Every structure is written in structure tokens, then in C-alpha cells.
Amino acid sequence: xxxxxxxxxxxxxxxxxxxxxxxxxxxxxxxxxxxxxxxxxxxxxxxxxxxxxxxxxxxxxxxxxxxxxxxxxxxxxxxxxxxxxxxxxxxxxxxxxxxxxxxxxxxxxxxxxxxxxxxxxxxxxxxxxxxxxxxxxxxxxxxxxxxxxxxxxxxxxxxxxxxxxxxxxxxxxxxxxxxxxxxxxxxxxxxxxxxxxxxxxxxxxxxxxxxxxxxxxxxxxxxxxxxxxxxxxxxxxxxxxxxxxxxxxxxxxxxxxxxxxxxxxxxxxxxxxxxxxxxxxxxxxxxxxxxxxxxxxxxxxxxxxxxxxx
Numbered sequence: 001x002x003x004x005x006x007x008x009x010x011x012x013x014x015x016x017x018x019x020x021x022x023x024x025x026x027x028x029x030x031x032x033x034x035x036x037x038x039x040x041x042x043x044x045x046x047x048x049x050x051x052x053x054x055x056x057x058x059x060x061x062x063x064x065x066x067x068x069x070x071x072x073x074x075x076x077x078x079x080x081x082x083x084x085x086x087x088x089x090x091x092x093x094x095x096x097x098x099x100x101x102x103x104x105x106x107x108x109x110x111x112x113x114x115x116x117x118x119x120x121x122x123x124x125x126x127x128x129x130x131x132x133x134x135x136x137x138x139x140x141x142x143x144x145x146x147x148x149x150x151x152x153x154x155x156x157x158x159x160x161x162x163x164x165x166x167x168x169x170x171x172x173x174x175x176x177x178x179x180x181x182x183x184x185x186x187x188x189x190x191x192x193x194x195x196x197x198x199x200x201x202x203x204x205x206x207x208x209x210x211x212x213x214x215x216x217x218x219x220x221x222x223x224x225x226x227x228x229x230x231x232x233x234x235x236x237x238x239x240x241x242x243x244x245x246x247x248x249x250x251x252x253x254x255x256x257x258x259x260x261x262x263x264x265x266x267x268x269x270x271x272x273x274x275x276x277x278x279x280x281x282x283x284x285x286x287x288x289x290x291x292x293x294x295x296x297x298x299x300x301x302x303x304x305x306x307x308x309x310x
Contacts (some may be wrong), residue, residue, distance in 0.1 A: 004028050005170070008096075010089045011081030012039070012048075012064070014135035015106070017143035019078055021050040024059045026174035032064040033092075040064040042141025051138075052145035054175070068092040073151045076170075078103040081118070083277035086115040096119035096123055099114050102163065104128050104153070108262065109277025110192055110285070113156050126167065127184045128153050134259075151176050154184020189238045190248075192278070197226040197249040198265040200279040200299035203306075206264070210257030213227040213250075223249070224295040229282050235289035263303070275303045 004233050009016045012032035021279035024030040032043055046048045047060035065071060073096060079089045086107060093103055103120075116125055124217045132149025155164055164180045171178035181187055201222040202212050213219050223246055230245040242248040268274040278301075282296035 003250060005075040006071075006073075007031070007078065008033055008068060008071050008093075009075045009076055010068060010079045010093060011085060012043075013080070013082075014137050014143050015130065015133060016078070016080035017048060017050060017137070018054070018133070018135050018145050019147070020062055021048055021057070021059050021143075022054065022174045022176065023111070023170075024048075024062050025057075025310065028174075030062045031066045031068075031074065032062050033063070033066070033071065034067055036140070038140040039137075042065055042139075046141055049142040050145055051142075053148055054145050059266050062176065070097050071096070073098045074101060076167075077101060077103045079103065079107075079112075080105070083112065083115075083274045084108050084272075086112050087118060088277045090116040090119040097124075100124075102167065104167065106151075107132055107277065108191075108195055108274055110188065111277055121307040122156055125151060125156055126164065127156055127188065129184065129187050131191065132286075138264075149177065151178040152181055152184065152187045153178060154181045154187070156184075158183055158185065183239065186241065189233045189236075190240065190242075192281075193226050193229045193245065194249055194252045194298065195261070195278050196229040196282060197246065197254060199220045199261040199273075200275065200296070200303050201225060202261050203264045203267050203273065204299055204302050207266075208258060208260045208264075213253060213257070221295060221299070225279060225282070225299065227230045228286065228293040228296050231291055232282055232293070234269060235291060236285065267302050267303075267306060272307045272310060273303065275307070277301055279303070 006029045008031040009020045010033045012034040020030050020032050038219045044062035047058040048062050049058040077093045081089045103125045130154040134146030136144050138144050160182050168180040206217045226249045263273040280300040283293045286293040
């Protein structure tokens, strides 16, 4: 799959712009599909500019549209929307894709595969996890790339397949540190417990990660969020690579004291967050197994109440 392909990035915000630029630079025909009309117009008029960690350049070969139908059928669809937009994106993809098209969805939190399943069969759907990435929009047609660590890729039902290895090769050839894994569910959950630990607590207390850890009461609440999520994951049969959840999330958080979770950044910008797919998802999973999750339930309710004022 390293030869030129036709690829649609559905949801070409900050992260989607990073994917679009690097894949276009690698020689693929890339379509940027996004609901932000000014962004689409700017890309079509002047190209898509990406600055930061991966360099500073403007790519003019990318075509942009608000309607996925303008792109025609593609070989690969990358759904890079926020969790709340996955359903709408999947509906668009389902009406445009060929039987042999692949769909890769990369989101924070849990449930992207289930949301897609409500709109299409999932036989051709793969899951991705962006680890250690950071990006932001500077304006229409311009994104800034803060950091890039690892793209993890996997089949929804697990295992290593030829198409998964080909997808890994495609991302690697475009300059990404990408790896295919036989158990992507484990990796999604291991990122999820870290997101749960930091997202709602940093947002509710309006602090960065270092500030959260420096406040003992706040950090104990964050660890309680992690423990509830970990217990839910164990009940789901997740094969975690660690046993001590407190140590795992503490080691993760210690690496980035000056960072803020995207949920807090959304609130600072007056935007609704992905609370339903992160802390708000813990009570949903807990209910399936009779597990009480009062800390995540309370913090999720608080975040939603704050967002009601946006």
C-alpha cells in the first residue's frame, strides 16, 4: 500500500491536517474533508500549511471539500474527527466507499468502532491510536504540529493481517513512526486510563498536568478516576501490560508536567469536549458489569455542566 493511493481525511482539523500534509508529501492523492468552510476554501485557494515539529511547508496538491462525495470513492478513509463526530463521518464514508475501501478511525477515548458499526459493516474498519501527538489550528488552512511519537494500528478483532501490515508500511513511508499491533484493544485502553486520569480532573480544576499532581486532593481524585477505569477494563477482559495502575498513570503524567489535556484546551477555547468518550464512558462500561464509578460520574457531570454554559 506504499504506492500512491487516494486517501480522504474526514475531519481535517489539527491532527487531520498533520496526516493530510505528510501523506500528500509521500505522493498520495489526499482529500481534506471538513465542515469548516473557511478552512476548506483556504486549502483550495492557498494549500494547507503545516509548521512545527515536522517542518514548515505549504502543500498545494491537497484538495478540500465539505462534502465527501466530491472526492469520489477512495482507497482509504481516515476518520480524524472528535469522538462526537464519528457517527456522521461514518455515515458519509458508508455512502462513498467501495467494497474494498479501508476505513481507519483515530480518536481519543472508547467507542469509535461501535459508533461506526451503527452506519456500516465493520469488516473493513481498522483502529488507530495516536500516542504522544500534539497539534493546533492557527487559522483556516494553517496548522501547527507540536509533537509526534507513535501511530498504533490494529484490526478491530485483533490479529496481524496483510492489509494491516500494508497500512503500517503506508504510514511509515509517509514519515510517521507507525506500528501494527495484534491487540489494539489493549493499547486503546492503556491510553484511555491515562486520558481518564488527566482529562476531566485537569478541566474541572483548571490546571495543567503538573498543577494537578501538585494538588494532593486533586491528584487523589485523578487516581480514583484511573482505578475505576482500570477495574472496568479488567471486567471487559483487557490484557493490560501493567498491574499497578497508580504507578502506570503517575509515570505517564510525570513526563509532561507543562501539558494540558485536549479537554482543558477545549474549555479554555469555549468548545465542547470529548467528555462522553473519556470520563463519561467509564460509567457506561461500569454499568455493564455492575461496577460503581462515582468519581468519573461526578466529574463528567461537572464538565458537562460547565459546557452547558458555552
